[in-house]
Each structure stands twice: as structure tokens, then as C-alpha cells.
Amino acid sequence: MRSLAIIFNYIKKYPQMVMGYFMLNLFSALFSLISLTMLAPFLTLIFGLENEGNALGSRFKFGNILGAFYQYLGEILQSDDGRIHALGLICIIMVATIILKNIFLYAALYLLTPIRNGIINDMRNDMFGKILQLPIGFFNEQRKGDIMSRLTNDLQDVEFSTISFLESFFREPVLIICYLFAMVHLSPELSIFLLFFLPLSGLIIGRIGRSLKKVSSVVQIKLGEILSTIEETLGGMRIIKAFNAEHQQHERFKNQNEELLKIKNSSIRRRDLASPVSETLGIFSVCCVLYYGGRLVLKTEVGLSGQDFLTFIVIFTQVINPLKAFSTASYNIQKGAASIERIKQLIDKEESIKEDPQSISIDQFQDSIEFKNVSFSYDNKLILHNINLNIKKGQTIALVGSSGAGKSTLADLIPRFHDCTNGEVLIDGVDIKKYKIKSLRNLMGIVTQEPILFNDTIKANISLGKEDATDQQIEKAVSIANAHHFIDQKEKGIYTMVGERGSSLSGGERQRVTIARAVLKNPPILILDEATSSLDTESEKWVQDAIFNLMKDRTSIIIAHRLSTIKHADEIVVLHEGKIAEKGKHDELMKLNGIYCKLVAMQQMQ
Secondary structure (H helix, E strand, O other): OOHHHHHHHHHOOOOOHHHHHHHHHHHHHHHHHHHOOOHHHHHHOOOOHHOOOOOOOOOOOOOOHHHHHHHHHHHHOOOOOHHHEEEEEEHHHHHHHHHHHHHHOOOOOOOHHHHHHHHHHHHHHHHHHHHOOOOOOHHHHHOOHHHHHHHHHHHHHHHHHHHHHHHHHHHHHHHHHHHHHHHHHOOOOHHHHHHHHHHHHHEEEEEEHHOOOHHHHHEEEEHHHHHHHHHHHHHHHHHHHHHHOOHHHHHHHHHHHHHHHHHHHHHHHHHHOOOHHHHHHHHHHHHHHHHHHHHHOOOOHHHHOHEEEHHHHHHHHHHHHHHHHHHHHOOOOOOOOHHHHHHHHHHOOOOOOEEEEEEOEEEEOOOOOOEEEEEEEEEEEEEEEEEEEEOOOOEEEEEEOOOOOHHHHHOOOOOOOOOOOOOEEEOOEHHHHOOOOHHHHOOOOEEOOOOOOOOOOOOHHOOOOOOOOOOOOOOOOHHHHOOHHHHOOOOOOOOOOEHHHOOOOOOHHHHHHHHHHHHHOOOEEEEEEOOOOOOOOOHHHHHHHHHHHHHHEEEEEEOOOOOHHHHHEEEEEEEEOOOEEEEHHHHHHHHHHHHHHHHHHHHOOO
16 A cells, blocks of 8 residues: 555645545535435335334434434424425425535535645656656666656556545545444444445455556556657657668557557456446345344344334445445555556656755856766776866867767766766866756756757747846857858747757757857856767858857867867867777877877778
8 A cells, every 4th residue: 555655645735625625525424324314204204104103213313413303303293284294394304415415525526626636746746857857877778658658647547546546535434434323323233244244345355456556567567668669660760761661660569559458458357347346245235234134123122113224224225335436446546556656666766966965056167177086887887997087177178989988978977967986076176076966067068969959949949047048148149159040041030949859950950059058058168979970061060160169268078070170179088998098189199090090090081
């Protein structure tokens, strides 16, 4: 029941509404009970049993209220047409109590709606907030489709199963307790006999339901795999068509979909057992009660009248529905538990990049960035080993090396996308772990190989993280980034929508928008990660000019293969298998005739 504990953590945010929901259900149950107790005087009148010395009323008095009402009915019977008047009064009371019962029931459901929706809303906010806080490494090891499945399918599963349990949890026990209280007052002997059947019912239903959790967990995992396949297919449609791989990709999807179908069929069949099993057990219990209760009525020394016995049976049948709803909810909670666990895993995921409570802010970069004996491992694989590097303010440092040498990882340590396993990264002589993460990243602008744009306007993409930027500031950044040439040709200018991932712009245009974003931020430290590697010659020229404009008076760390980008760097650092193999200016490294020289030669041959 750990999943319920998680739900209750969210329920704590709505204490007054939960209490109101409970009280309204209590009043609804009481008025329902009063309407049922009207059955005894009704039957007494209809069958003329009051003429045979039977009391007009029930053994269940509900304090003095019903006792006084039964006495008042007795007085009415003394008048002319008293039985007709008494019958009319009983019917009026039944109608009035049923109306009041349903008014309170609707009011309870009215309060429950914002509680249920609020819990799902809070969960969704917490999950998305957690995703934004998790380090870059988390997304390298997780399928995007699985994360999306947790935010959509798992939450929907929680909404339609686990959260539905709340309705039963706060309402059905109230009804059951009220009805059992009345039944004990009507016949303690019959009530005790009845209680023997309830544990048996719960045991059988519990055994059937326990297997649901495991099956439901597999369903959510399979859904995540399907979402990943869909996302990969949509993103790689050009390659799929180019290699005539449509059939292969379709077969892959069909196999996953077929597995999901089998698992869902199994899960739903087990879930559907809840209703017939509980109904069968309920009818079996009713028949046993009818037999045993009938014997008590026939044995007149017990003191249970026929009308009280029928009232008992009616109340007992009303107990069956709440019990049935509770058993169905128990099945749902087993099904929803799997989704809750997956949501909990995400929300409780440990953040490897932690901020020191005593951390300080850094408002400006004054001296240097230093890597001191830095090593970094990921999944027990050594990526960087014993890196020592000092980058002075205003310098341009180029990181080169073959793929997998650790260039991007080394750059990612500066804004704390990762934390080094050993050693220290210092800015102005202070370990960056002692700085507030937000203030540290405020010092940096990053332009990546793949331009990351969002489905919004050009203005919104440029002002990302700087929402208070004016149009004049944005236009200045656009000009520096050499983006004004194509933006001015757009009908809506900077208010033009870029489409999903910037699909309405060319590669060079997208990259210049990201450069304008970095210009607007005006950071003292700039990280350029293969910013021109995927561009054609003409686009590269525009972007290269924009990069040179961006690099003026800034400390720059450039990751690039192209000679035109790095040959004017103050220092070129050559990485090989996670270590610094060579350092120096372009001409110095060429004279060494080492790794750098080979890289340059290979590029010139391309």
C-alpha cells in the first residue's frame, strides 16, 4: 500500500476540502439510513400488523428522533383515516430524506473533483519540475518515450484507478459503518452471523488482485517502448525512407504492439474478475442471511419481527454496493500501484548535481578557469583522466580530438552539467561546487552543434531565460549574430513562428538564432560545441562571422574540427582517450607532427 502513502502526501494539501468531503458523506449516509428505516412502519401499515399488537416502527431508534416519530405515528392512527395519513407522512419523510441524501452526495462529489484533479496536477508539476532539475546524464540513459509515458499514460492510469480509490476510501467506510450500526441494533445475532462471510469475501478478492500490480507495470514499460519507437520513427523519417526501411520499422512496431496487446488483455481480464466475484459472494451471503434470519423470525423468542427482518435485509443489500465498490477499488489500487511506483521513481530520482546549502553567488568572471587533476567516470567507464588546464580570462581555447576523446564532457564540467569524479574545476580560484548553480550558469553562453529551438516565435527563442529583454535589445543581438538578413525578410519579423525544432528555418538560420540568444545573454564565458560542423559553405560563412562577433572580449572554449575555427585560438588542447595529449598554438602543434597534425591532414584530405 505504499502507493496510497504517496497519494496521501498530496492529499495533505487539501485538509479542509477532505474534511468537508467526509462530513458531507456522513450526512448523506445518515439520511439514507433514515429513509431505509421507514420501511418497518410502512410494512406494518400495509399489512395491518399494528392491529395484531406489533409496534409501529423499528427496533432501531436512532436516538430519540425516530422514537418520537414512531410515537407521533401512533397518535395519528387514532384519528379517522389515520392509516392513510400515516402512510402519506411516511412517504413524505422517505422522499425528503432521499432528496437530502442526494444533495449531500452531490455536494461531496463537488468537493472531491478539485481534490482529484489537484492531486494529478500537482503530480504532473512535480514530475516536470524534477525533469528540469535532473542532470544531463539522466537523459542519456533514459528513453524519451519512457519519460513521456510516465507524464501521460502513468498519470492517466493513476487518475482512473488510484485516485478513484479516494472516492471509495472516504465514502464507502462511512456508509458501511452506518449500515452495520443499524443492523447490529436491529439484530445482533444476525449481524454476528453475517460478519463471518465478510473476511472470506475479502480474502478471495485480495488473492485475485495481487497479481495485477506486476502485469500493470509491464504494460507501462511496453507503452514507453512504443512511444520511443514512434518518436524515433518521426525524427528519422528521412533516413527510413532513404534506406527503404519502412517495412522493417513497421514490423518492429507491430511486434511491440502485439506484445502490449497480450499483456493488456491479461491485465483487463483479471481486473474484470472483481465485479462477478464480489457479486457472487454477495448473493451467497444474502442467501445465508435469509435462511438464518428467517429462522430467527420463526423462533419468536428472539424478538425479531418480520418487518424488522425485512428492514435488516434491505439495509444489508445496501451494504453490498459499498463493499463491492471497495473491492473494485482495491483491484484498481493494485493496477495503479505500478504507475505510482514509476512516477515515484522519477520524482524521487536522486539529483547527482547538488547545490551546497552554503553556496555563494558569482556575479562576474575576473581571472581564470582551472581544471586541477580532473577525472570523470560514467557508468564505471573512465571518460576523462587527470586533466590539468588553465584558461585565462579573455583567452580562446580550442578542444580537438577524435570522437569519444572527451571534448564535450570536458566542456560540460564548467557549467556543472556533470560533476567531476575526482579533482576540482575552479573559477577565480574557487571550486565551482561552492557557487550557486544558477549564478554560475549565468556567466556562460552555449552554442551547440544542433541548434535547439522551441516551437515559438524567433523573439521567444532568442529571449529564452531573459524574458524581460526589449525588442531593441533583441534586434541588436540579431544584428551581431548576422541574423537580421533573413529575419527582416520574414513578414512578421522576430514574431515569426519557427515551427517544431525550428523546422521553418534553414540550418544556418537556426544556428544564427541560437547565437543571437547567446549574444543577448552577454556572457563573459562562451562555450561553442561544433557550432558550424553541420552547415554548408555559405551558411558556415554567415555563422562563422556571427561567432567571431560573439567571441569578442569573451573567454571562449571551442570544440571544433574545422581548421578555420580553431587555428587562431590562443591555445589548442588535443585530447586523446580522455587525456591531454598535446597543447599549444596551431603552428607549434604542426611542428610536433603528432596527433593534431594527423587530424589536420585528415581534414584536408576530405
